[in-house]
Amino acid sequence: MADRRVTMLDPETTTSTPDEPVKPAPPAQTSQPPPHRRRRRRRRGVLLGGVAVLAVGAAGTAYALNNSKTPTTTATSQLPTALVERKNMTNTIDADGTLGYGDGYTVLAGGGGRITWLPTAGSVIKRGQRAYGVDGYSVPLFYGSTPLWRTLRSGVSNGVDVLELERNLVALKYGKGLDVDRTFTWETAEAVRDWQEDLGRKRTGVVAPTDVVMLATAIRVVKVQAVLAGPANGTVYTASDTQRRVTVALPVSEAQTVARKGAKVRVTLPGDKEATGKITAIASVATGGTTNSQSQTGQSTEDATIAVTITLDQSAEASTLDGAPAVVHFPSTVHKDVLAVPINALLAASDATYSVNVVDADGTVRSVPVKLGIFDGDRVEVTGELTPGQKVQVPRS
Structure with missing residues (x-):
């Protein structure tokens, strides 16, 4: 026996x-068995049979613990595989932000009369559309940076208000052939009459400051303050622009490193939707952290943050939620033309070294030591005896 x-x-x-x-x-x-045989079997049992999960930063996990420093070759495995890729890798700093809308506006009335129509909160109003109603007629929205401050009619002196009036008339298809400049001409008056006729007003060719609402862009109604039948005087409602934006409070040290106006960023929106945007504003004043009697010297400075605003490239990608959480991925380090594998292809040894299992064309599985670079999503930069297109084992999902 x-x-x-x-x-x-x-x-x-x-x-x-x-x-x-x-x-x-x-x-x-x-x-x-002889000692050297016993050790060999134990090592193989750890590599192929024992699996230990190891956290790798915040980006993912290595799926096995390999105590061997010597590359090994095994028989064909049934694990799925992924390709070794050559690509540009970008390390990111993730920051929590708040999804909302852009600049705020206050819509005013000052011509007397009674409010006869009001929009509802959340309504979007564009150029030429009714901003509110007074005494049964519409007060439309015009785009411009300078509000009308005087009555415009034939013979009025040249001015930027005339220029903005003519720009809006032409944009709304009135005044064919009208020269858009700072001069109120007979052609300007005729374009005004055509516009007034379509609004149901008298064809006077004269525009008073209270006849239009002049704002920089389309608006989204936030809160209505006026009431129907109330006096058309004072604040009618507050509004924002229609562009979706994410605001992030970045620590000063990080803001100085990764926040650059015009830089592209990735954004994770509610529901795990992915979007892209760019940094459109960086506050010039930091908000200091709080301190108390137990705070250490300089702690308030360390806690100080700077508000960074990101404008989404496609607002339609965002939900209609206002004040919802979002995550902004600021690019930090870029490595170009490097090899990358899935993070979960990594085999982590007890001495903090790593390897991947390469599957050759004949099905043979080889353990190849690698050194790690930066992480980008579910990929990690690696250096070692690898070539693009090789297959590496990954665990089943």
Whole structure:
């Protein structure tokens, strides 16, 4: 029985042949395999049978613990594979932000009369559309940076208000052939009359400051203060622009490193929707952190933040939520033309070294040591004896 036990545990350790009788071995030599064989089996058992999950930063996990420093070759595995890629990698700093809308506006009335129509909160108003109603007629929205401050009619002196009036008339398809300049001409008055006729007003050719609401862009109504039948005087409602934006309070140290006006960023929106945007504003004044009697010297400075505003490239990608949480991924470090593998392809050893299992064309699996670079999403930069297009094992999801 002792001879058969040795043969079953490690057939390579016996030199017996079918024609020779098996000689009894001393008990001390049959109780266990030779030391070097025992260690080899234990190492293989850790590599192929034992799996230890190891956190790798915040980006993912390595899926096995490999105590061996020596590359190994094993038989074909049934694990799925992924390709080794050559690509540009970007490390990011993630920051929590708040999804909302852009600049705020106050819509005013000052011409007397009674409010006869009001929009509802959330309504979007564009150029030429009714901003509110007074005494049964519409007061439309015009785009411009300078509000009308005087009555415009034939003979009025040149001015930027005339220019803005003509720009809006032409944009609304009035005044064909009208020269858009600072001069109020007969052609300007005729374009005004056509516009007034379509609004149901008298064809006077004269525009008073209270006849239009002049704002920089389309608006989204935030809060209505006026009431129907109330006096058309003072604040009618507050509004924002229609562009979706994310505001982030970045620590001063990080803002100085990653926040650059015009820089592109990625944004994770509610519902795990991905979007892109660019930094459009960086506050010039930092907001200091709070301190108390237990605070250390300089702690308030360390806690100080700077407001960074990101404007989304496609507002339609965002939900209609206002004040919802979002995550902004600021690019920090860029490595170009490097090799990358999925993070979960990494095998982590107890001595903090890493390897990946490469699957050759014949199905052979080889352990290849690698050194890690930067992380980008679910990929990690690696250096080692790898080439683009090779397959590496990854665990089943």
